[in-house]
Amino acid sequence: MTELVSAGIEPLFRLLSRYMPLTAEDRAALTMLEVGPICTKEARADLAREGENPSVIRLLVSGWACRYKDLPDGRRQIVAFFLPGDFCDLSVYILSELDHSIGALTPVRYFELLPHQFQQVIDERPHLLRALLWHEMVASGIQREWLLSIGQRTPVERLSHLFVELYSRLKAVGQAQDHCFDFPITQHNLAEANGLSLVHVNRTLQEMRRMELIELADRQLRILDLEKLKRIAMFNNNYLHFNRE
Amino acid sequence: MTELVSAGIEPLFRLLSRYMPLTAEDRAALTMLEVGPICTKEARADLAREGENPSVIRLLVSGWACRYKDLPDGRRQIVAFFLPGDFCDLSVYILSELDHSIGALTPVRYFELLPHQFQQVIDERPHLLRALLWHEMVASGIQREWLLSIGQRTPVERLSHLFVELYSRLKAVGQAQDHCFDFPITQHNLAEANGLSLVHVNRTLQEMRRMELIELADRQLRILDLEKLKRIAMFNNNYLHFNRE
DNA sequence: AGTTGCACCTAACGCAAGTTATAATGAGTT
DNA sequence: AACTCATTATAACTTGCGTTAGGTGCAACT
Numbered sequence: 001m002t003e004l005v006s007a008g009i010e011p012l013f014r015l016l017s018r019y020m021p022l023t024a025e026d027r028a029a030l031t032m033l034e035v036g037p038i039c040t041k042e043a044r045a046d047l048a049r050e051g052e053n054p055s056v057i058r059l060l061v062s063g064w065a066c067r068y069k070d071l072p073d074g075r076r077q078i079v080a081f082f083l084p085g086d087f088c089d090l091s092v093y094i095l096s097e098l099d100h101s102i103g104a105l106t107p108v109r110y111f112e113l114l115p116h117q118f119q120q121v122i123d124e125r126p127h128l129l130r131a132l133l134w135h136e137m138v139a140s141g142i143q144r145e146w147l148l149s150i151g152q153r154t155p156v157e158r159l160s161h162l163f164v165e166l167y168s169r170l171k172a173v174g175q176a177q178d179h180c181f182d183f184p185i186t187q188h189n190l191a192e193a194n195g196l197s198l199v200h201v202n203r204t205l206q207e208m209r210r211m212e213l214i215e216l217a218d219r220q221l222r223i224l225d226l227e228k229l230k231r232i233a234m235f236n237n238n239y240l241h242f243n244r245e
Numbered sequence: 246m247t248e249l250v251s252a253g254i255e256p257l258f259r260l261l262s263r264y265m266p267l268t269a270e271d272r273a274a275l276t277m278l279e280v281g282p283i284c285t286k287e288a289r290a291d292l293a294r295e296g297e298n299p300s301v302i303r304l305l306v307s308g309w310a311c312r313y314k315d316l317p318d319g320r321r322q323i324v325a326f327f328l329p330g331d332f333c334d335l336s337v338y339i340l341s342e343l344d345h346s347i348g349a350l351t352p353v354r355y356f357e358l359l360p361h362q363f364q365q366v367i368d369e370r371p372h373l374l375r376a377l378l379w380h381e382m383v384a385s386g387i388q389r390e391w392l393l394s395i396g397q398r399t400p401v402e403r404l405s406h407l408f409v410e411l412y413s414r415l416k417a418v419g420q421a422q423d424h425c426f427d428f429p430i431t432q433h434n435l436a437e438a439n440g441l442s443l444v445h446v447n448r449t450l451q452e453m454r455r456m457e458l459i460e461l462a463d464r465q466l467r468i469l470d471l472e473k474l475k476r477i478a479m480f481n482n483n484y485l486h487f488n489r490e
Numbered sequence: 491a492g493t494t495g496c497a498c499c500t501a502a503c504g505c506a507a508g509t510t511a512t513a514a515t516g517a518g519t520t
Numbered sequence: 521a522a523c524t525c526a527t528t529a530t531a532a533c534t535t536g537c538g539t540t541a542g543g544t545g546c547a548a549c550t
Contacts, residue, residue, distance in 0.1 A: 051483065069393045071479050077396040079389045091385075094378050099386045099484040133339050140336070141344045143388045144324045148314040150395045151322040151440030155507085186527065195396030197508050202529065234316050238296065239344040400537085431497060442538050447499060 008034045008061045008111060011085030011173035016131040018172050018242045019138075029125040033059060033113055040109050047088065047102040047110070054098060056112040058088040063108030064184055068192070069100045078193035079143065081105075081166070081185075085173045090136055106184040134241065141239040150195045153233070155204040156211075158194050161233035163214065167223060168240055183221035253279045253306045253356060256330030256418035261376040263417045263487045264383075274370040278304060278358055285354050292333065292347040292355070299343060301357040303333040308353030309429055313437070314345045323438035325388065326350075326411070326430075330418045335381055351429040379486065386484040395440045398478070400449040401456075403439050406478035408459065412468060413485055428466035 009030045016022055016030075038061065041047060047065065048054050060082050067080040067088070079100065082088055088102050093115060122129045142165070149158045166183075170176035187205065191198045208214050213229050215222040223229055254275045261267055261275075283306065286292060292310065293299050310327040324345065327333055333347050338360060367374045387410070394403045411428075415421035436446045453459050458474050460467040468474055 067389070069389060071393070071397060073479075075397040077393040079392045091382050094375065094382050095386075095486055097483055097486070099486070100389055130339065137336050137339050140385050140388070141340075143385070143392065144312070144314060144345055147324045147388065147392055147395065148316070148322040150392065152316060152320040187529095188527080198528095199509080199530085200507055203507085206529085234318075238342055241340055241342070241344070432499095433497080443498095444500090444539080445537055448537085451499085 008038065008059075011061070011083075011175070012059065013085075014173050015085040016128070016135065019131050019134045020127070020243070022128075022131070026125055026128060029121050029128065032121050032124070033117065034111060035117055036112055036114075038109050039112055040107065041104045043104055043106050045104050047104060047108075048098055050098055050101045052098050053096050054089055054092055056114060057090060057092055057118055058102070059111045059113060060084055060086050060088060061109045061111065063104065063106040065102060065104050065108050065110075066189070066193070067100050067102055076192050077195070078189065079146070080139065081193070083166075083169055083173060084175065086139075087132075087135070090132065105189055138239075138241050141241065145239045146193075155194070155196055155200060156207060157233055158196075159190065159201070159204055159208065160213065160229050161235055162190075162194065163221065163223065164226070164230055164233055164235045165240070167226075168237065168242070172242065179223035179226055181221055182219060183216065184219050253283065253304075256306070256328075256420070257304065258330075259418050260330040261373070261380065264376050264379045265372070265488070267373075267376070271370055271373060274366050274373065277366050277369070278362065279356060280362055281357055281359075283354050284357055285352065286349045288349055288351050290349050292349060292353075293343055295343055295346045297343050298341050299334055299337055301359060302335060302337055302363055303347070304356045304358060305329055305331050305333060306354045306356065308349065308351040310347060310349050310353050310355075311434070311438070312345050312347055321437050322440065323434065324391070325384065326438070328411075328414055328418060329420065331384075332377075332380070335377065350434055383484075383486050386486065390484045391438075400439070400441055400445060401452060402478050403441075404435065404446070404449055404453065405458065405474050406480055407435075407439065408466065408468065409471070409475055409478055409480045410485070411466075412471075413482065413487070417487065424468035424471055426466055427464060428461065429464050 009027075012033075013022065013027050013030055016026075039058075047058060050069065062084050065082040065086075065088065066078045067082065068076055068078045070076040082102075088110075089098075122132075145161075145165070149161050153161060167176055167179070167181060170181045175181060187201045188198050190196075191201045194201070196204070205214075205216060209216070212224050213232070214224060229235075254272075257278075258267065258272050258275055261271075284303075292303060295314065305327050307329050310331075310333065311323045312325040312327065312333070313321055313323045315321040327347075333355075334343075367377075390406075390410070394406050398406060412421055412424070412426060415426045420426060432446045432450065433443050435441075436443045439446065441449070450459075450461060454461070457469050458477070459469060474480075
């Protein structure tokens with residue numbers, strides 16, 4: 001039972017360790033975040049909608065979620081992927097009204113933290129605040145990289161870049177080994193994240209398979225040639241700010 | 246002389262006032278930021294390059310600048326516009342290496358602040374920190390909105406949205422009245438910011454003139470029908486988080 | 491007066507990517 | 521077993537937007 005619960009902060013701990021060395025005490029402090037009951041949502045459910053005024057900070061434990069924005073006529077843009085270990089709403093500390101929505105892409109499990117619980121952890125271990133802020137800054141850097149992708153990269157480059165990014169981030173939380181990882185989202189989701197039509201995502205994936213860059217089947221993505229993929233994507237890992245590779 | 250110098254923080258003071266009420270003491274504290282000499286750069290000069298490790302926080306006083314990222318083959322994406330009153334590098338507090346560059350779009354004037362000078366102001370007036378964090382969060386929200394624009398909005402919608410955003414932001418720092426403001430950047434810059442070719446930006450502007458949405462000539466932009474422009478852009482001002490309209 | 495460079499404008503051409511439609515598969519339901 | 525519904529695939533058609541290649545006007549410099 002205990003190990004099941006403490007599996008909750010494992011991705012978060014690994015993630016923050018990428019930015020700075022953390023001790024066993026830090027890890028213990030982080031387990032204080034596991035107070036509340038664990039929440040679950042089905043794929044395609046919303047965790048929060050634009051315009052709401054949330055009072056909790058969500059820590060994703062398993063599954064993939066996303067931040068998205070939509071237009072009155074139904075067009076939708078995914079602006080970020082949340083992977084295990086990610087916080088969805090750290091901005092709650094400062095801003096009131098949400099300017100975006102949060103949706104589950106797969107079935108998800110997450111903790112809902114009240115700001116004061118969160119505060120407690122920071123008070124106990126002040127340098128964790130720095131690690132968390134770092135994580136937020138990296139999230140912001142990822143947004144910028146996505147703008148570069150959508151604005152300038154071709155579809156093959158764009159998907160290549162995204163796959164390398166996801167591989168790096170999943171490896172950081174121990175969810176990717178070799179050049180292979182669970183890829184639980186649909187081509188439709190890829191389209192929404194990359195400003196492409198569903199049909200064109202499919203075409204582009206076919207092309208990437210022909211180029212022997214990736215294998216993608218049965219919700220598993222295998223990168224066949226990581227170096228080539230990085231070259232094509234013009235991937236520069238500095239924006240992830242992982243200090244300890 | 247004094248009023249010339251204190252004109253430096255005027256845009257910043259106005260900007261932060263949009264988020265929360267500020268007092269004369271706050272204003273006085275902010276003038277402490279004007280310590281160093283004022284710096285200047287020509288249009289098209291860089292203030293900082295990706296990969297650098299800056300030790301200063303830049304506060305833009307006049308002119309327009311941008312945050313941009315570029316690819317090895319020369320493609321370039323502007324990911325944010327900096328207007329007077331904006332900080333270029335608040336993230337220096339946390340991250341070390343820059344994952345983007347900062348460039349002047351017009352001749353600019355700015356202060357370079359050392360983190361400890363900055364700290365001094367925050368210590369004196371703690372709630373200014375909150376206002377500054379707020380400003381950072383808004384910047385992040387603007388990034389998300391841009392992602393929505395580039396990913397989903399048509400060129401006319403995209404430019405419409407940008408013009409409304411710039412009008413709102415410039416009004417907040419007292420640089421736009423009526424429906425008119427100085428528009429010192431080139432169509433080439435608009436192209437770089439919107440993921441469009443120069444030629445297509447020109448086409449799109451022509452169309453917007455035909456639609457009687459805007460007039461743009463002699464570096465002056467006039468919005469002819471703000472409500473119509475907002476409707477076309479599907480502009481929802483919540484992402485700017487201006488509490489006091 | 492001539493040159494250079496920059497910003498803006500316009501037209502012709504072609505391809506990349508969106509749209510629409512249809513089919514195959516598989517999982518979950520009744 | 522028949523139903524839905526989501527997902528992937530792929531073909532035919534259309535179009536938006538990039539590319540290339542010009543043009544003009546203006547300011548700065550020689």
